[in-house]
Amino acid sequence: MKLSGLKSVRAWVPVLVIALLLAGYLVNLTGWRLHDDEGEYLYQVWRIATAGELPYRDFMTPQLPVFLFFGAGVMKLVTESLWTMRFYSVLLTFGSAVLLFLAARRHHGFTASLLALILFLVHEDVFKEMRIFRNEPLFVFFMALGLVLATWPKTEPQRRFLAASGVSYGLGALVKLFGLVSAGGIGLWLLWEAWRVKRPFPLLLRQVVAFVLPLLLVLLLVAGGFYWLSPQFFQQVLGHHLMQGSQETFREVLNRQLGVFVLYGRLFPVLLTAALASAIIGFRQGDVRRRWAWQLPTAVVLLLLSREFEPRHFMYLLPAIILLAAWFLADLVNGRYHRWGRVVGLAALLLILIPSLLKDISQASLVETSTEALVTLIQEHTEPQDHILVDDIGLAFYAQRPTTYSGAALSHGAINSGQITGETLIDEMVETDTRLVTVEVSLLTGFHLMFLRDYPRFHRFLENNFSFVGQFDRDYQLLDVWARDGDKPLVAEDTYTIEYPDGTRFGESMTLLGYSFEETELTPGEPLHFTLYWTSSAPAAHNWTVFTHLIHDATDELVGQHDKIPYSEVYPPSRWWPGQVVDDKFTIEIPADAPDGSYHLSVGMYDLSTGERLALYDASGAEIPDGILQLEAPLQVGDHRISRHGERKRPLPNN
Structure with missing residues (x-):
């Protein structure tokens, strides 16, 4: 050639x-739209191009x-x-x-x-x-x-x-x-x-x-x-x-x-x-x-x-x-x-x-088709001018809905460093009258809102102001969707009720503030729902597992239990930010053949890898034996006339 x-x-x-x-x-x-950073960038340039917004002034980035x-x-x-x-x-x-x-x-x-x-x-x-x-x-x-x-x-x-x-x-x-x-x-x-x-x-x-x-x-x-x-x-x-x-x-x-x-x-x-x-x-x-x-x-x-x-x-x-x-x-x-x-x-x-x-x-070759259904859901629950807060900001771009100032920059880095907090987001949601929120709750991929330092506070705000629409799959993502009903104003105040104050110290930094029950008189076969309220002076050294035991008073028999890392592993003690109130919900299924009578709950913490229990201390600083705290609230199952000692209570006179 x-x-x-x-x-x-x-x-x-x-x-x-x-x-x-x-x-x-x-x-x-x-074909594939689950790119977290890309969604953030798409939303931000969309707001600049279509709404004339200015970064740093009109939205955080x-x-x-x-x-x-x-x-x-x-x-x-x-x-x-x-x-x-x-x-x-x-x-x-x-x-x-x-x-x-x-x-x-x-x-x-x-x-x-x-x-x-x-x-x-x-x-x-x-x-x-x-x-x-x-x-x-x-x-x-x-x-x-x-x-x-x-x-x-x-x-x-x-x-x-x-x-x-x-x-x-x-x-x-x-x-x-x-x-x-x-x-x-x-x-x-x-x-x-x-x-x-x-x-x-x-x-x-x-x-x-x-x-x-x-x-x-x-x-x-x-x-x-x-x-x-x-x-x-x-x-x-x-x-x-x-x-x-x-x-x-x-x-x-x-x-x-x-x-x-x-x-x-x-x-x-x-x-x-x-x-x-x-x-x-x-x-x-x-x-x-x-x-x-x-x-x-x-x-x-x-x-x-x-x-x-x-x-x-x-x-x-x-x-x-x-x-x-x-x-x-x-x-x-x-x-x-x-x-x-x-x-x-x-x-x-x-x-x-x-x-x-x-x-x-x-x-x-990656393909996902679940985004469209979620976008449709967002659009059905909101109007074009309504603000939303979404864990994956790309959903705001695809649904063509504005988000809050900090909501435009949700990222693991900004949240984990404390640049964005739940309290900040709550204030912005109240200011913009936010109508819908999505939270990615997968333990594998949920690295945004779940990692807020004050996530329990943020979650209580959602429970108090929004209705839970449901949980939806978006390929590997698992999203909780919360939407507003009607025009009732958002209330930023943090509200919770501790029926039974406590004060027991768990280890060096954690304290059980108290607890509450949905019901204290139950029937065999029913679930017992209760909430433990914690706070901490510093993050714990381990991700301690909480155990809760339902004990029959007359026989000391263990009837049921629920063990878990707090907030279903979303907010373990190693992430408890000082001063936060952690409301952790538990459910114990009472067996259908559980004996009638009086019961109590015992609570403690242990290391899941070794089984070692965490030391507990009462208000005077004395260590509680065996690392087990017996809660004082009385619980009754079945015949509510049975006393804590297994004796039948005398009926009150009918006057």
């Missing part, structure tokens, strides 16, 4: 690869303005559909891939550029996180653009490219703050390069200023503008990140973060090995890979952050990792490292691509 013909074929290969992978990205694009307003612009210019927003994300993803293709083509060659394109688009994190409307597609695009621009010159760093790169990194940092970490990698490269070639300090200073000044100007103009419009801007954005994990010690944070590093290494061992090998060879040979390699040590910053992070948070490194790995694998496949290098290169490619492709296919 002639050289011109070969060039023509090569020109079409990337186009065909892009077309094929784009078709794969669009398969079943909207930790998201940064460039991401929100780019998305709102697309939604306003095109449509409000889920498909449109996801297609926008896909276009950004392919834009990042093309940038990496161009960088690899410029600095190495055709094979490396084609591999960079494929490795990036097939990567399982890219396919999973960047086919949906999240901030990752726009963020990675700006990271890739900044890296490619800064390192575009083949020889010396050039200030015009550094300036353009600084603008890109500034915009990226206004999508995700991790953009500043990646920008630090460019700074490390400039400093190292200046030291290596003994560059004069004035020249280094001009290069650094050319990069940093545009970055800072973008940050100051945009962030300053939003702070002027909404003074809550910095508190909401920075508070979201800084409050997470702030109660943990540095050692606890370090161990947790190291675990994520280890997990990431286990997920992508071949790709990371290829990237590290390429970086080392690049330093030894003095080629352009040294510029990309300086991104890798910036990951150390993640070890110092107290907030929780996941493998997807390493995506800011992905452009550099892909470029480095593609270069090394291209050299192997092209035979630079002898015949066996081709075999190793092809094997490495298969080990990288096949597992990712299988996961991509699995991800693209």
Whole structure:
């Protein structure tokens, strides 16, 4: 084949690869809608685009303005559909891939550029996180653009490219703050390069200023503008990140973060090995890979952050990792490292691509159909102007209903850190006259409202002001739905009744405030319903299990019992926030053949794993024997004339 013909074929290969992978990205694009963060982002850009609301002022959000307003612009210019927003994300993803293709083509060659394109688009994190409307597609695009621009010159760093790169990194940092970490990698490269070639300090200073000044100007103009419009801007954005994990010690944070590093290494061992090998060879040979390699040590910053992070948070490194790995694998496949290098290169490619492709296919095949039914239920119980509070904020977007100020930003991080509390939500619900609430109660997936520090208070508010509609499955989610009946005003006051005060101390921090019964005179075969009221001065060290025993007074026989971790494991003692009143409901089924007579309840706590009972102390501080508290309230089953000692009571005279 002639050289011109070969060039023509090569020109079409990337186009065909892009077309094929784009078709794969669009398969079943909207089949799965249970993406928690995506739902939050869809709702927020919908409110900006259609209601003219301003983030931080009109609704709470930790998201940064460039991401929100780019998305709102697309939604306003095109449509409000889920498909449109996801297609926008896909276009950004392919834009990042093309940038990496161009960088690899410029600095190495055709094979490396084609591999960079494929490795990036097939990567399982890219396919999973960047086919949906999240901030990752726009963020990675700006990271890739900044890296490619800064390192575009083949020889010396050039200030015009550094300036353009600084603008890109500034915009990226206004999508995700991790953009500043990646920008630090460019700074490390400039400093190292200046030291290596003994560059004069004035020249280094001009290069650094050319990069940093545009970055800072973008940050100051945009962030300053939003702070002027909404003074809550910095508190909401920075508070979201800084409050997470702030109660943990540095050692606890370090161990947790190291675990994520280890997990990431286990997920992508071949790709990371290829990237590290390429970086080392690049330093030894003095080629352009040294510029990309300086991104890798910036990951150390993640070890110092107290907030929780996941493998997807390493995506800011992905452009550099892909470029480095593609270069090394291209050299192997092209035979630079002898015949066996081709075999190793092809094997490495298969080990990288096949597992990712299988996961991509699995991800693209996910389908759920339960959202529509739940959306219909919400719309039947509310009017378009009615406010709702939903555990998965995406339901508010799909149902086209507004939520409360903090309800727009429900997340595990914001709730677990105390940035959002039940008391805050209650005040907002009263203010907006909220008509419907959903709470995800699955122990496996319920990480929002159930994790409120004052969840019992929030739950009592629902019981006192809403009717329980029912429990509904939304694929793996399990949702309790509460709706208002009529126009009765919401009452924020916390109301509960303790019929029998107590005061017994359980362990070092927990106290039984008292208890109440629905009925104290029962018939065999009926259930005994009662509530224990607890409080705590600090979270307990263990998730103690509460035991409740129904004892027949005359025989001391155990007739029934109910053991459980409080709030059906939703609110265990290890999460009891100081001062909260925990109302924990119990039910004991009384056997149909239970003897008539007087009964009492015995209560205690034990460690489910060891069976060890928790020590109990009375009001004077004396320890109660055997870790069992006998409640004083008398209970009668069957013939209510039987006394606590098994003797028949004399009937009262009928006057």
